[in-house]
Amino acid sequence: MAACPFCDESIHIAVFAKSEHCLAVYNRSPILRGHSMVIPREHYHTVLELPEEVYSDMMHFMRSVSGGLIKAFGASGINWTLQEGEDAGQTIEHLHFHLIPRKPKDLPEPGDWYPRLRENEVIDSDKRPTLSDKEMRHRVGELKPFFR
Amino acid sequence: MAACPFCDESIHIAVFAKSEHCLAVYNRSPILRGHSMVIPREHYHTVLELPEEVYSDMMHFMRSVSGGLIKAFGASGINWTLQEGEDAGQTIEHLHFHLIPRKPKDLPEPGDWYPRLRENEVIDSDKRPTLSDKEMRHRVGELKPFFR
Numbered sequence: 441m442a443a444c445p446f447c448d449e450s451i452h453i454a455v456f457a458k459s460e461h462c463l464a465v466y467n468r469s470p471i472l473r474g475h476s477m478v479i480p481r482e483h484y485h486t487v488l489e490l491p492e493e494v495y496s497d498m499m500h501f502m503r504s505v506s507g508g509l510i511k512a513f514g515a516s517g518i519n520w521t522l523q524e525g526e527d528a529g530q531t532i533e534h535l536h537f538h539l540i541p542r543k544p545k546d547l548p549e550p551g552d553w554y555p556r557l558r559e560n561e562v563i564d565s566d567k568r569p570t571l572s573d574k575e576m577r578h579r580v581g582e583l584k585p586f587f588r
Numbered sequence: 589m590a591a592c593p594f595c596d597e598s599i600h601i602a603v604f605a606k607s608e609h610c611l612a613v614y615n616r617s618p619i620l621r622g623h624s625m626v627i628p629r630e631h632y633h634t635v636l637e638l639p640e641e642v643y644s645d646m647m648h649f650m651r652s653v654s655g656g657l658i659k660a661f662g663a664s665g666i667n668w669t670l671q672e673g674e675d676a677g678q679t680i681e682h683l684h685f686h687l688i689p690r691k692p693k694d695l696p697e698p699g700d701w702y703p704r705l706r707e708n709e710v711i712d713s714d715k716r717p718t719l720s721d722k723e724m725r726h727r728v729g730e731l732k733p734f735f736r
Contacts, residue, residue, distance in 0.1 A: 486665075488655055499647040506672070507636055517634075517673025521702075524654070525665025528690040529698035542676040550677035554669075554702035 446479050446534035456580045457587035459501035461494040468570045471556040474513040474541040484535045486524050512586040515541035519553050594627050594682035604728045605735035607649035609642040616718045619704040622661040622689040632683050634672050660734040663689035
């Protein structure tokens, strides 16, 4: 079994904000500028198994990260999505919410974010376009001031 | 401007669980059995404008409703989605999370729920298949025991 990519030390290059129990992580292969994820620091599979304290922290962090992403990217809205369990489309077994800040006419139809998200997730990570470490450091460096 | 369908008294036929500030509502036109929504009782447009107390209540209610839906429908997972603002695909100006319990092979691909959700939302409500009041009462009557 492959090691969890969200437990690996290498995730820290993409972290732009932290709460007590969670991390906000810029997506290596964003479907739109600002596409990020919120994950628990510890390895949990699903929302339903989170201890109360971690769940509460995660949901409050989700909202503050959303406000920061909207400001940082001059967005007018945001999408959240959770795929809880493999039968619901979860592909990485470490709980993660997708957050995608949105702007007017950033996609041909406002609802197009999801098919793109899915397309992005199911393609092998070595085949899809990803940010280099240099690009990631630059992006995360730009973001951090919005989350202090 | 049309009146808000989620503020209208007629919503109560579809309510199967309540928290202090929120309602769990069965979808009139479910894309899969169990497709429901969590909404605040008061008319708020977005997550970001919710008072802290209402947000906290909503997120805890989301999780307990998810557990109940999974049990009630013998599901193995669930999808959550939020479209925050019109540019993110929000079509009804009263905050609502979609919750869709999932089972193995309930759709050709686990990720197919979102295109269906979208298709469902953008079709005029008088054109898409909807549950009758009788069907809705039956469904809600079956669900309520899971949320006591």
